[in-house]
Amino acid sequence: MADIIDGREYARKKREEAAHRTAALKEKGITPCLGLILVGEEPAGISYVAAKEKALLEAGMESRDIRLSRDVSEEEILTHVVRLNRDPRIHGILVQLPLPNHIREDRIIAAIDPNKDVDGFHPVSVGNLVLGKPGFLPCTPHGVLVLLEEIKIPVAGAHVVIVGRSNIVGKPLAQLFVRREINATVTICHTGTGDLRRHTCQADILVAAAGKAGLITADMVKEGAVVIDVGVNRISANNTKKGYRLTGDVDFDAVAAKASYITPVPGGVGPMTVAMLLLNVVSAAAQFADANCLGVSTSRNSNN
Numbered sequence: 001m002a003d004i005i006d007g008r009e010y011a012r013k014k015r016e017e018a019a020h021r022t023a024a025l026k027e028k029g030i031t032p033c034l035g036l037i038l039v040g041e042e043p044a045g046i047s048y049v050a051a052k053e054k055a056l057l058e059a060g061m062e063s064r065d066i067r068l069s070r071d072v073s074e075e076e077i078l079t080h081v082v083r084l085n086r087d088p089r090i091h092g093i094l095v096q097l098p099l100p101n102h103i104r105e106d107r108i109i110a111a112i113d114p115n116k117d118v119d120g121f122h123p124v125s126v127g128n129l130v131l132g133k134p135g136f137l138p139c140t141p142h143g144v145l146v147l148l149e150e151i152k153i154p155v156a157g158a159h160v161v162i163v164g165r166s167n168i169v170g171k172p173l174a175q176l177f178v179r180r181e182i183n184a185t186v187t188i189c190h191t192g193t194g195d196l197r198r199h200t201c202q203a204d205i206l207v208a209a210a211g212k213a214g215l216i217t218a219d220m221v222k223e224g225a226v227v228i229d230v231g232v233n234r235i236s237a238n239n240t241k242k243g244y245r246l247t248g249d250v251d252f253d254a255v256a257a258k259a260s261y262i263t264p265v266p267g268g269v270g271p272m273t274v275a276m277l278l279l280n281v282v283s284a285a286a287q288f289a290d291a292n293c294l295g296v297s298t299s300r301n302s303n304n
């Protein structure tokens with residue numbers, strides 16, 4: 001039976017680290033602040049933004065929340081992004097994704113000042129990630145790496161299979177795993193993968209990031225593998241107050257009987273994502289302080 005990885009516990013440690021670094025910055029007169037743009041009223045988006053704001057507040061940081069209606073124009077969103085770019089009180093900018101179909105996400109992301117790109121999705125951040133240079137790391141992939149580090153899973157030399165190739169999870173995670181200092185060997189699977197099971201069965205570390213409930217069944221997992229479930233799927237459940245429950249991409253009970261470690265959903269990768277965001281916001285504020293000679297000595301993006 002697998003050990004269940006308590007993401008909340010590891011995230012708590014990282015949030016405490018963010019709170020300490022925030023306190024040090026506040027002594028120098030800087031309160032790290034995140035500008036958040038949320039478009040539309042999707043319940044998932046609203047709850048993600050609320051969770052991020054609550055965590056920022058608990059760590060002593062601030063947020064400025066900009067809520068826009070679903071039919072907002074691209075130009076209007078860009079105007080807000082430019083304003084946040086120019087505002088010296090804002091150290092990080094996050095545009096909650098996904099955006100409505102009429103908005104070109106890449107255009108909005110490219111407009112964010114790379115020095116404030118705490119989500120790590122700007123082409124400059126992506127380039128730094130690929131080149132192995134310092135820069136903001138995307139929160140979910142970074143959170144997965146930190147979880148493995150915390151539970152001391154040997155990653156160097158391991159075969160990692162990632163199911164999903166999105167720009168925000170699968171691809172950046174693969175880039176992190178192949179960094180020389182991490183040294184894993186990576187297979188990326190997607191909907192064009194012929195025989196998914198053939199690949200997943202070879203994984204020492206299997207990461208499910210497809211957004212398909214129950215995609216990974218026990219027969220697709222090698223005995224003793226480490227299984228990281230990034231997926232978050234809403235399944236209707238009449239017996240719950242909200243009318244739904246959250247589940248990952250992994251058939252949890254059956255896979256847990258075979259794996260060595262497994263992350264639950266909720267309570268696995270999700271809390272790490274928020275914790276890594278907090279650390280990115282503190283790093284952005286510290287870099288702002290360094291750049292403006294405000295007497296805070298911190299290395300660039302020292303959480304990376």
Ligand code: NAP
Pocket residue numbers: 140163164165166167168169170189190191192193196209210211212215230231232233269270271273
């Ligand atoms: P996405 O953009 O929809 O990408 C999903 C990826 O999975 C795509 O590359 C897709 O392949 C692949 N895929 C889908 N069904 C597949 C199948 N049956 N077999 C093989 N590959 C399949 O999603 P995302 O933004 O990466 O998010 C993935 C999941 O993680 C979602 O459930 C999301 O809610 C969750 N998530 C969680 C966190 C967290 O903090 N826990 C953060 C971000 C995302 P193609 O490229 O071929 O379409």
